[in-house]
Amino acid sequence: MTTKIMIVAGLLVLAGCTSEREGLEPPKAPGDVIRFTAGRCFGACPTYTVQVSPDGSGLLEPERNTSVPGATRFTLSTAQYRRLVTTLAPHRPPTGTTRRIAHGENCDSFATDLPAYKVEWSRPGQDATKLEFQSGCMDPRYGKLRVAIASVPKILDVERMLNPRAVTP
Numbered sequence: 001m002t003t004k005i006m007i008v009a010g011l012l013v014l015a016g017c018t019s020e021r022e023g024l025e026p027p028k029a030p031g032d033v034i035r036f037t038a039g040r041c042f043g044a045c046p047t048y049t050v051q052v053s054p055d056g057s058g059l060l061e062p063e064r065n066t067s068v069p070g071a072t073r074f075t076l077s078t079a080q081y082r083r084l085v086t087t088l089a090p091h092r093p094p095t096g097t098t099r100r101i102a103h104g105e106n107c108d109s110f111a112t113d114l115p116a117y118k119v120e121w122s123r124p125g126q127d128a129t130k131l132e133f134q135s136g137c138m139d140p141r142y143g144k145l146r147v148a149i150a151s152v153p154k155i156l157d158v159e160r161m162l163n164p165r166a167v168t169p
Helices: 002-017 078-091 140-156
Strands: 033-038 047-052 057-064 072-075 098-101 116-122 129-134
Touching: 033 078, 047 140, 078 140, 129 140
Parallel strands: 098 129
Antiparallel strands: 033 047, 033 116, 047 057, 057 072, 116 129
């Protein structure tokens, strides 16, 4: 009986040590929380997720090939947030929908081994809006989207955190 109690107590202690995935607090300012994920490639591309809130909160969660070892909070200005919204606006699907741009679906000219990107706009009380883009899609009609995706780290001023020569476990 004592062994069972000790096992249960040990499990309760371990359960208390686990935490939910880090995230941003609900925004105090009106607008969308934008979540941008850069996926893996064949090579040393930085792999990470960055979330930003209209109130200026930011969180970068590295996965591979970044210069930060763990979740890193940062602040962005209202101008940076607006510029991000404006840059991504022409590519945003209708609210509550998902648009996928991928080889074999709506992309004819495709280069392999390049990262996939996901952008998610979320707001309390609404379904999330998602854009999934395989960056190997070289169709000319997606040229402006490729430029917009590439500009996100610079807009948010997180380039120094995404040094592809640094490797995180």
